[in-house]
Amino acid sequence: MKENIMGIVTETQDTVRKFVSMYEEHRDELLAGDPGFVSGMRQEAIEHFERMGFPPKKAENYKYTHLEPFFNAALSTHFTPRKLEFDVEEIFRCDIPTLDTHVILVLNGFYYTSTGEKLVEQESGVIFGSLREAVSRYPELVKKHLGKYADFRNDPFVALNTACAMDGVFIYIPENKEPDKPIQIIHLLLSNENEMVQHRNLFVAEKNSRGEVIICDHTLSNHLFLTNSVTEMGVGENANLDVVRLQNEHNYSVQVTNSWMELERNANGRNSTITLHGGKVRNNLYVKMKGEGASADARGLFLTDKQQHVDSFTLVEHQAPNCTSNQHYKGVLDDSSSGAFTGKIHVFPDAQKTMAYQSNNNILLTKEAKMHTKPQLEIYADDVKCSHGATVGQLDENAMFYLRARGIPKEEARLMLMYAFADDVISGIKQEPLHNRIEELVSKRLRGELSKCDNCAINCYD
Amino acid sequence: MLKIKDLRVNVEGREILKGIDLEVKPGEVHAIMGPNGSGKSTLASTLAGNESYEITSGEVEYMGKDLLELSVEDRAREGIFLGFQYPVEIPGVSMVNFLRTAINENRKYHNQDPLSAGEFLKLMSEKKSLVEINSDLTSRSVNEGFSGGEKKKNEIFQMALLNPRLSILDETDSGLDIDALRIVANGVNKLRSKENATVVITHYQRLLDYIVPDYVHILYKGKIVKPGDKSLAMVLEEKGYDWIKEEAGMEA
Secondary structure: OOOEOOEEEEEEOOOHHHHHHHHOOHHHHHEEEEEEEEHHHHHHHHHHHHHHHHOOOOOOHOOOOOOOOHHOOOEOOOOOOOOOOOOOHHHHHOOOOOOOOOEEEEEEEEEEEOOOOOOEEOOOEEEEEEEEHHHHHHHHHHHHOOOOOOOOOOOOHHHHHHHHHEEEEEEEEEOOOOOOEEEEEEEEEOOOEEEEEEEEEEEEEEOOOOEEEEEEEOOOOOOOOEEOOOEEEEEEOOEEEEEEEEOOOOOOOEEEEEEEEEEOOOEEEEEEEEEOOOOOOEEEEEEEOOOOOEEEEEEEEEEEEEOEEEEEEEEEEEEOOEEEEEEEEEEEEEEOOEEEEEEEEEEEOOOOEEEEEEEEEEEOOOOOOOEEEEEEEEEEOEEEEEEEEEEEEEHHHHHHHHHHHHOOOOHHHHHHHHHHHHHHHHOOOOHHHHHHHHHHHHHHHHOOOOOOOOOOOOOOOO | OOEEEEEEEEEEEEEEEEEEEEEOOOEEEEEEEOOOOOOOOHHHHHHHHOOOOOEEEEEEEEOOHHHHOOHHHHHHHHOOOEOOOOOOOEEEHHHHHHHHHHHHHHHHOOOOOOOOOHHHHHHHHHHHHHHHHHHHHEEEEEEEOHHHHHHHHHHHHHHHOOOOEEEEOOOOOOOOOHHHHHHHHHHHHHHHOOEEEEEEEEEHHHHOOOOOOOEEEEEEEOOEEEEEEEEHHHHHOOOOOOOOOHHHHOOO
16 A cells, blocks of 8 residues: 655555665675674664564654654665765855854765865864764774664664664764864755665763764755664763754655763763754654763754644653753744654662753644643652643733734734744853854744755755 | 723623723823722723723724724834733843834834934933833843832833823832832823823822822723812822712712
8 A cells, every 4th residue: 555645655565674674685785894893783783673663653652753654655775875966065055154163064874075084083082074984993982882872772763773874973072172163063965866864973072071063954955855863972971062953954854863862970961952944853862861960951942834743752861869950842833733742851769869850831823733742750769859841832912912012013023922932942052153043043934034044055945 | 192982892701891981182191090890901901902802882093093993013103002000021032122123113113214223222221211220121031020110110111212192001000119109100200291191090099199190080890980180089099989989879
């Protein structure tokens, strides 16, 4: 039976079988250049994937976003980077001019370079660039971390990615070091056909180090893209890692992001996800606080319209005492878009003096927009401070009247209130130029002026 | 300037205003007094255009226009200012952004160029002193965390910035201590002119010691039962509202 999902044809075969066969067919490419530890992990991962399969429609953690049909779509997958007839650098130029970063381009899941240089090794020992290259150049270093944070044994999307991802970004910040500027990863999707992409990022911040990473997800051509990405983050003792992700993909994209972060003693990890645009988006964030005194900040903001759908799932585990976590997620939903938030705080029996907070607030701009929110607490320690709260509402009528009674037109008043609502998520983004740029993008998005990415010559959107 | 004829208004299906007649001319100050629940705030909000009130009959003419046909924002831009009884807190909207947007939207409506940042700041500091508003209040979100007195001063501050033709001040005196009351009243008096008019809505006579009205109207059960001048307020102060209630009861 053929189904029609978002206007594309799905295949009839069993979805899990399709990927297992794909894996078997491309085994040679997948295992090429393996220094010894990748093959086993891939094999184990595909077996776990085959055993688990995709989450069924009613699976508790995926009930608001049934992903399997998208994975069953007729999409091409490539195991070697293709030579594209487009000039990426011509088309794409990041338009945050005051943002001084090391830019890494990842094109359709592969590290992209015009110079041939695949890894940057700074004098300080900081390394960043292609993960695939790092596997062969620094096998011992990568082996210590790859597959250690993202659980491919219990999560089918992570398993599939572990088995099949060909490349992605590796960032290594050694003890006591800090890259001279933030590292910006730009994931670009640009193709002449409908395509599935799986990339893998690994960020390692060792003891006492600091790092700032900006991830931008963009679509540059008007094809259906399905992305299943994994980002693993290991944050060592007293280290500080701040990751901001800016999602700006078109309405025909499906994106599953799996971010896994582990925090050692007194480590500080921040994850901010701003979803400006996207077709179907599922963002999974797992934070494990393994060492005493760690702190985590997770925030998300999504703005949806038309038929868009954004589902945020978080699990914050307090495994050690004296850790603090803050989760702050907000959504503004227009038209018949939909969203979901499932956020879980899990406090382990030994994690006394835990402080864990979570809030999820949403605004529905129309009667057709839908939001599901499900905060969850699981607490096995007795000396903890935990709170959670969720709201789904409309714009404050009294505030609207107040603004209009001063001569501010209805539409402008609406924008002011929406913007004010979104702003406290954005205010948590520390890097000044990025913060300002995100404010501007959000404001444009709310005004409906972000009909295409500013930096892109191709108009992907409707 | 303002002519209200037989205005009837329902709130959630209940008739609150039961036929109001009122005329306000330029340069005049009117006080509308009355016991709680008599419909004073409903009248103020209706004139400002609050859409949750249902007008069942009557006419309101303002500057020769049919006021009831105008949107909330157009009424404001035509010069009607409502000083809120309960100013709304709007977290995340800065006072500066709010005020500048309001002023420039008003200017745009009257085909004037927007104020530059410098002109705007100058205007702000000029008007700030008028109501003795604390300068760090303008760096905060609209009314957020303001004390009762600060909120009311903020209303008069906005009134000063917008320079309205007709100001309707809804219980601007409630919750004010005597110093704040004096400052607020002082601000209102300084803004009085031959061209503009003020309608002061209050429960107590106290405010009228500071803002001296030309006319006093007593609103009771949705009707103006007793028109008069400022001496009427004095009688009220002495006798309370029971006297009105009895008289209205006798008439009915």
